[in-house]
Amino acid sequence: MNSLKYPVIQHLIGREWSGAQTQEDRVVLNPANGEKIGQIPQASAADLDRAVRSAESAFQLWRNTSPMDRSGILRKFADLLRANDTLISGWITLDEGKPLAEALAEVHSSADHVDWHAEECRRIYGRIVPSRSPQVQQLVVREPIGVCLAITPWNFPLSQAVRKVAAALASGCTMILKAPAEAPAGCMAIARFLQEAGLPEGCLNLVWGNSGFISETLIERPEVRKITFTGSVGVGKHLAELAGRHMKRATMELGGHAPVLVFDDADAEAAARALATNKLRNAGQVCIAPTRFFVQQGIYDHFMAELVSAFERVKVGDGLHDRIDMGPLCHPGRVNAMEQLVEDARQNGAHILTGGSRIGNVGNFFAPTIVDTPDDSIALMREEPFGPIAAVSPFKSIEDGLSRANGLPFGLASYVFTNSLERADQAAQNLHAGMVSINQFGLALPETPFGGVRDSGYGSEGGTETFDGYLMTKFISRNRAPVE
Structure with missing residues (x-):
């Protein structure tokens, strides 16, 4: 090559x-x-x-x-x-x-x-x-x-x-x-x-x-x-x-700012691994990438430990090289945007669990990053990052999770992880999005409609x-x- x-x-x-x-x-x-x-x-x-x-x-x-x-x-x-x-x-x-x-x-x-x-x-x-x-x-x-x-x-x-x-x-x-x-x-x-x-x-x-x-x-x-x-x-x-x-x-x-609802009856490890892979695809520069991770309190710590581990195993480098999991961001402006979002998160009480900075001085590389935030006040929870940053926050009830997931004017993709058919149906009916994917990432197929609502x-x-x-x-x- x-x-x-x-x-x-x-x-x-x-x-x-x-x-x-x-x-x-x-x-x-x-x-x-x-x-x-x-x-x-x-x-x-x-x-x-x-x-x-x-x-x-x-x-x-x-x-x-x-x-x-x-x-x-x-x-x-x-x-x-x-x-x-x-x-x-x-x-x-x-x-x-x-x-x-x-x-x-x-x-x-x-x-x-x-x-x-x-x-x-x-x-x-x-x-x-x-x-x-x-x-x-x-x-x-x-x-x-x-x-x-x-x-x-x-x-x-x-x-x-x-x-x-x-x-x-x-x-x-x-x-x-x-x-x-x-x-x-x-x-x-x-x-x-x-x-x-x-x-x-x-x-x-x-x-x-x-x-x-x-x-x-x-x-x-x-x-x-x-x-x-x-x-x-x-x-x-x-x-x-x-x-x-x-x-x-x-x-x-x-644009989108796709929410994820991970309920406490889901397989925390499997959900974390799947979400890490999907979040970091194309270095997070995907309009339907999961970006706001709402995780129910019962499995929050377990999920976070596996998510951090999955992010830290990702090998970042030139996409033309062998065994690379994630390449650079497309242009320098995206790296600057990531740095600004991370700095805002730090200044407003969030914790950077892994990553949080550019990699090296050559190319547009940014480390896979996880931000742990108690609420939705930081810029990262309001602005689509379009990069390798996941914002994770705990939620209590399904009503709480849905309210926060629907709290932005965007409505492109959304994701749900649960082993409860009742919860899956309730979430699918009440999420304000053009697409809802449950326990998988089955979007953007030729035979299925792709589009959003609201902004x-x-x-x-x-x-x-x-x-x-x-x-x-x-x-x-x-x-x-x-x-x-």
């Missing part, structure tokens, strides 16, 4: 790759050592205009392409992802930082998502509504909405974009993809291998540059009919406001709901008798 060649980052507009180097280009850094590995071109107004015209022209043909043909192209794309999994996973580890095993799992998961959309797009059905007159036929059809704008995050640079691209293309829409500058290679792989799979020119256009400029320019364009965004709550609300001004449909998958956004990706944001419902009423 030391000889891995990083791709040249370019725009793809229509069939042409472009992007001459300029002084305004953004540098891509390897988060494990801070070395420059690439640079990002900056889209101009002319580039964006060409991308819109390319996507709109392609839509006029792609919308009428047979679902069988769309499915075939997507299946070939999935096969190419699998065939090139070593190359793509190496790229992801180079610019995003996660260990190679996690990057490889992301490639395979992405291919599974593409395959699922390829199969399910053949079943986008309308219906016939029985009429009140035998001479009238009433039809409901679902049609692709048009050109879509996708803005995707850096933490899962391949799979988060694949969800949007596959759903849009499978629906008959075309797309302009604004990809993440911090970790661009995953979206380069999407564009490159979709082109190789035979996707007609203009169906996917890839652009890079200033996020505010690109989003405001493209949302104002009448040809762009839908925006799909994964990222922070603040940016998501701003984009939703822009979309609302122009009556554009939007799907928003925003965590709206709309779903995955499952049969995945196409709802890309299709319009049209009612057609036809009198089959001639009008006299």
Whole structure:
């Protein structure tokens, strides 16, 4: 892997790759050592205009392409992802930082998502509504909405974009993809291998540059009919406001601060080990990562001892090296954010049980950290850390646990560990979240909906709901008798 060649980052507009180097280009850094590995071109107004015209022209043909043909192209794309999994996973580890095993799992998961959309797009059905007159036929059809704008995050640079691209293309829409500058290679792989799979020119256009400029320019364009965004709550609300001004449909998958309820009848050791692994996946840079651990008093000490032990066994290092459990954070700003959260916790009465500081002076490494807090007053219990920090606090009754779990405006993922069916059902019914996972981490599968409520956004990706944001419902009423 030391000889891995990083791709040249370019725009793809229509069939042409472009992007001459300029002084305004953004540098891509390897988060494990801070070395420059690439640079990002900056889209101009002319580039964006060409991308819109390319996507709109392609839509006029792609919308009428047979679902069988769309499915075939997507299946070939999935096969190419699998065939090139070593190359793509190496790229992801180079610019995003996660260990190679996690990057490889992301490639395979992405291919599974593409395959699922390829199969399910053949079943986008309308219906016939029985009429009140035998001479009238009433039809409901679902049609692709048009050109879509996708803005995707850096933490899962391949799979988060694949969800949007596959759903849009499978629906008959075309797309302009604004990809993440911090970790661009995953979206380069999407564009490159979709082109190789035979996707007609203009169906996917890839652009890079200033996020505010690109989003405001493209949302104002009448040809762009839908925006799909994964990222922070603040940016998501701003984009939703822009979309609302122009009556554009939007799907928003925003931040979370996932609560965990561990009841005293759960297996404390098993729950702690499972939560440690899931919490530290991708160095905690996961929107559905468990972050607020509420543990019932009866097993608190037992659970904490096992959780600390599990965190301290984690081997941190360059994701390209062997036997690494956790890589660096994606960029230096995340390390600074971790330090600030830890310092606030110390100053406000919480205890740092393990970790709590950066590792070394090279790269963006931060130690797996556990903060023991008696209440929810520290910043870490209010602000999503998006890093390898778990905040743990005891609770008494189920009502107490649920009240604290629901105490924030977020509502993406939530987790419950209990051997009581009654407690599991009560928690699932009363947690304010788009997803509840009980005694496991069964979220983000291709066949299941993924999305949040409240400040965590709206709309779903995955499952049969995945196409709802890309299709319009049209009612057609036809009198089959001639009008006299």
